[in-house]
Amino acid sequence: VERVAGVLRGGSPAWLLAVRRLQLDSATAARLVGGIAVVLAGSIALQGVYARAESDQPPAGDVRVLATAFVTSVADVEAFTTALHALPGLAAVPVETRGLVRNSAGEESSVVVGTCGEFAIAGCRDGDVYAMGAGAPGPGETVRFANSPQWTVPADRYHRHTGEGPGLLVTTGALADATNVSLSANATIPAAGPDVVEGVRNVVGWNGVVASLGTGRDGTYALITRVLSVGSVLVLLLAAGSLLIAAWEQLRERRRSLAALMANGVGRGVLARSLLWQLAIPVVVAVFVAVLAGLGLDWLLLTWVVHRPMVVDLATIGVLTATAAAAVLVVTAVTLPVLWRSAGLEQLREE
Template sequence: MIRRWAADFALGMRLALGGGGVRTAWARLALTAAGVGLGVVVLLAATSLPHMLGARAERSAGRMAVAVAVDGVDPVYAVERNDEFRGRGLQGFLVQPTGSRLPAAPGVERLPGPGEAVLSPALADLLRSPDGELLRPRFSQRVIGTIGDVGLTGPNELYFYVGSATVATQPDAGPVSGFGGEPARRGLDPLELLLVVVGATTCLVPVFVFVVTSTRLAAAARDRRLAALRLVGADRGQVRRIAAGEALLGSFAGLVAGGALFLLVRALVPRITVSAFRGGIFAADVVPDWRLALPALLALPLLACAAAVFALRKVVVEPLGVVRRGTRVRRKLWWRLLPAVAGGVLLAVRAGAGDTLDPAVIAGVVLVLAAVPLVLPWLVERVAGALGGGSPAWLLAVRRLQLDSATAARLVGGIAVVLAGSIALQGVYARAESDHPPAGEVQVLATAFATSLADVQAFTAALHAQPGLGDVPVETRGLVRNAAGEQSSVVVGSCAELAIAGCRDGDVYAVGPGVVAPGERIWFARRTGPPQWTVPADRYHVRTGEGSGLLVTTGALATATSVGLSSNARIPAAGADAVERVRNVVGWNGIVASLGTERDGTYALITRVLAVGSVLVLLLAAGSLLIAAWEQLRERRRSLAALMANGVGRGVLARSLVWQLAIPVVVAVAVAVLAGLALDWLLLTWVVRRPMVVDLATIGVLTATAAAAVLLVTAVTLPVLWRTASPEHLREE
């Protein structure tokens, strides 16, 4: 029995290569392999995410500063800087060596000393390019080397180690004896987990829909070959196994093509510089997790065989032909709704559970989305049957849909699944956005650290010299500690800046309880070395008001040996170049941050990855739709050629093709919108117990994007239509 089944499968594979003419068979196989191959690429890419994220996290943890003393290592004072340049992340360490035995940083031969720098290759290239002109003032040091891959999260990351002689005086700087640690991770809240579940499902479910569609290309020609086999004595069981063999060959070819395409994409990944992949991705990190990839890839041939056999359920393949053109039994709706009902029940059962990674929740999302392509054939059949007459192009399209609505429904099924999942995903995303407090007015906060009043004055003068920033107020603050370890805040400024009546330069004002006493010897910031300043007793005043701390005029600090202050300037939002000039003024002795644009890093990563995944799946949907449309035109070449020979113009055929896709698309969009909103309601209202948020504008954009993808595919198929309708195709092949 096993030998007989193997022979039937082998015969099906041979027919797939030579049935209906070698040229036609190979074209059909190529189209099937392309459709399956696109799905394979998506699956392999999806299963590569765990390894990719893990590798990036390990390298990021490997360069974390360690303050524990190590024998034989002279520590360096180090402080981490998180900066940016025109929207690109710019990170690294400022270091100040204390000896010659420096700790080893990953990917770096030697940490730099004062006036030296070690840069990532991408940062070095940027500084050499014309685009890096505004960045060069921040990297005037001598470059002594580049950072290797082991010290970077990606090939395009802008990372640095800059040597400086003033690191020890900066806040948050401390001695570092090595690098390497565990990255800090936070758990995902239920909405973020729900984003991951819905996004992953939206990206993966269409893949299997596309595989089913691809393995059913050229179904009519296959059925005629099977009828011929019945004529020479094959029974119905053999026919089904032979059909499965044909589908197997296409799926195997798709596995090979998809694997080759994945390797090509993997080699090109380091060239991707979009902001969603901050720092880029090393090709070596894109490694599929075979625990996930192998079952998924093995499922593709099984799915292809099941689809091929299932397609024969209502096709009577007999020795005298294929009974497909007779009166068709109207499709039933009840069983097509079962997955949606089952999915809804699973989600309702998990109502308020909070665990959005529960298998029941994942299965519920999959079942609801899987119901979309099942309902479409029934609905397209009903709509096509209700349509009446019109122009010749309309009549041709409607009649074609009435004869074969299932093919049209399969063509747009993938688009419908992507659209439904995207609408549900957008609903969850909108809910998560509403839970995050809205960002305030975007401003730039520049903070410069100073060790003397001269530093404060130099920063203020340089900032006010920038175009449009001459009137920006600068506030100087700091912390002081007394011998008892008590600390107090300090605000330093002129009498005009402090706005105190009767003030004279040299006065000190104490506000609130717990401040230092007059004549007390104190330290700035860290309590190291001898006291740095004595509070003047003769110019000390107590002032009532809210808060606590010292208000110090600049003249009162004339006797200070050194200070630890920070000058802060809040700058209204300006152009990108103006912000970069402010960063150059601050240099590495401070921080420049954009206020009002902050987003949690984990949340931002989730939304970025899902946005890129949605675009890729939409492209996959459009590609699969294009392949299926080409195959439909190739299969109907004789009928199209006959229409052209009988006087039907090209314009009529083109408009007919547009209507043949437009009518199912309208139906698919309606089903997708309803399914997406229903899934969104189930997830938010039942699973996480949050009010539903409907973003009509975004739904409109998503719908228009799906429709535009179909119209674009139609436009691309027109040249194929002209060639297909040539009179030479009237001959039987």
């Protein structure tokens, strides 16, 4: 601030008054805007690092969606499947229906409900039941679902099938008349955008779960960026408060010289513009130095620490710079009443 003020020459009377004041006492202004420079530099560096990290994330639309609807009958499964396939681009998404049954001895077995086409078993007919593994429920055995309704395994349509068990492959016809059974209809969508995720959530409704994989980290980076921006703006506002108090103190100390200027014909507009320049010049210097320092720190962190190309977050720089400029205007406006009182002719009286 001192070096910049020392090389400034010429200009309007308001400009000359502000520059001369900074040349006489630049230390106070430098101390006040030093906090602004530190906050700006640190914020720009951190925002650049997080902007680089966020840009490395996959596109927001490339998320994997896992949808599970809890149903109580085959009709509910068919309704869920129809509604899901009606969504744009999801007509071919497979739906897998599973459940869990327990026999009289308390042994549990998994149940997979589907059509013969889904099971791809030769000679399959709707209504058949296929047992896998030695511990699967036998023909005619009564089992219970998780919410306790009983179901009797059909004896005349019971078949053995090789596969991992114990478990049952049950065609939809075998459970067509069963109600209040505990089943879950599951669908996996490998890539979906926000509109598709919302559509799936509406189809599942209240009685189910929809998980979007791949959005958690993006939300975390967005939250960190938002917190950094808000925190930087708040600290800048605190620095503006310090600038305001210092401006009031200086006006009180200079009230006799200001009154002398007014008595010699210097207008209020000249004094107001002089106050604006006196506040603006140190802030402009601080912002300029802070932007260069912040970008330099950003470059060092990304290039030498994480070995990634540099990303300049112009939006953050613009917001912080605009906040600093607004702080200067607000402080000037709030200080004007004190300036008019300090520049009054009664300040020349001395007993």
